[in-house]
Amino acid sequence: MELRLYDTLSREKRTFVPLDPNNVRMYVCGPTVYDFAHIGNARPVIVFDVLFRLLRHLYGEAHVKYVRNITDVDDKINDRAARDFPGLPLNEAIRKVTEETGRQFHADVDALGALRPSVEPRATEHIAEMREIIERLVKGGFAYVAEDHVLFSPQAMNAANSSLPRYGALSNRSLDEMVAGARVDIAPYKKGNTDFVLWKPSKSGEPSWPSPAGITAEGRPGWHIECSAMAWKHLGEHFDVHGGGIDLVFPHHENEVAQSCCAFHRERMANYWMHNGFLQVESEKMSKSLGNFITIHELLKDWPGEVLRLNMLKTHYRSPIDWTMKSLEESAKTLDDWYRVAADVEPGKPAASVVEPLLDDLNTSLAIAALHSLRGSNVHALAGSLGLLGFLSESAAQWEGRKQQASGVDAKEVERLIAERTAARSRKDFGESDRIRDVLVAMGVAIKDSKEGTTWEVVR
Secondary structure: OOOEEEEOOOOEEEEOOOOOOOOEEEEEOOOEOOOOOEHHHHHHHHHHHHHHHHHHHHHOHHHEEEEEOEEOOOHHHHHHHHHHOOOOOHHHHHHHHHHHHHHHHHHHHHHOOOOOOOEOOEHHHOHHHHHHHHHHHHHOOOEEEEOOEEEEOHHHHHHOOOOOOOOOOOOOOOHHHHHHOOOOOOOOOOOOOOOEEEEEEOOOOOOOEOOOOOOOOOEEEOHHHHHHHHHHHHHOOOEEEEEEEHHHHHHHHHHHHHHHHHHHOOOOOEEEEEEEOOEEEOOEEOOOOOOOOOEHHHHHOOOOHHHHHHHHHOOOOOOOEEEOHHHHHHHHHHHHHHHHHHOOOOOOOOOHHHHHHHHEOOOHHHHHHHHHHHOOOOHHHHHHHHHHOOOOOOOHHHHHHHHHHHHOOOHHHHHHHHHHHHHHHHOOOHHHHHHHHHHHHHOOEEEEEEOOEEEEEEOO
């Protein structure tokens, strides 16, 4: 069975045919490191980690290159640095912010079971590539200089008599619709309402670099040019897959297409554009004003990362997801069972019944349903299939210990109480036995008696 992926540009599932099977290339927009990542940020991390694993399974680990960037120059970073470190020079404060949030991002996504990308470029390390693309765009007549800014003109792109794509094709919008959507900056130096910034002057104390296109004042890049430059540097002018959240289709990805295709005179930047759907919390949009803004770091205090991963993958990546406590509890119970059954067995080849749904546009919900059917029939295939999806990263004993740590349960105290209960039962003091059971239940511990003895687990 062949791999088929939904392409946002063509709005259909298409058979995946890599440009080079020996060098399959994927770019995914990564974090802007000004704050801890929230659970919505975790969705593309997990979704495209599954695709990365699947591509490695199909083409071999050595033949897949995955690039996920870090944006470390941005107005939000400047604002956060000035707020948190008012006594420091801005550039020094920025470095502190980006280092701290970058470390936390890596710790969080490692806990989610995500593999590290092949390359993780930082925007500030690719200023030369940004300048080169901007120079090409100005020379080609697609961009212009105005008041120490360099701006891209979508009108010039669409007027070009060439094989370039139409600006607006990815987001399926006309130029008029983009203006009406009010997601464009209004400025007197712009020739057209939809023109967007490639480069802008830096304010005093802000990060700055020598400007392109003959501008004497130092400046800094716009947001969109950063990803075009990093993708070009590490994957080339034309590559296989570009991914991110659905909120990035316009303006970010639309502008990436425009910059890259016009700079390199290409019909396409990426052959497949993939976007994951939105995430809500308990049926409401996540926002700080509603008090339901949840970071990955906060969730990891209460739940193992694999629980968050499973909870995310139970919904198809293109569908909206409702993040609920009930669903988390169900995911935790499922993983408890999988760890008991399959964590300590030799993993076999991933089952076809699991791989085939993944080949159909990453249908993880059907793949998970197939995992349940393997439980009683082939635990070796179950273990191998779970490994393909990024689960069973530790032994059953380690998993139980991690659960206890996350829940705050003192394992030694639980064992002591169980020993006292066993002694009470042996002397037929059932009142004391029931009292101890109630204490354990209050601690969040469920016990099960059998001929082999008493076992326990943390319940949430």
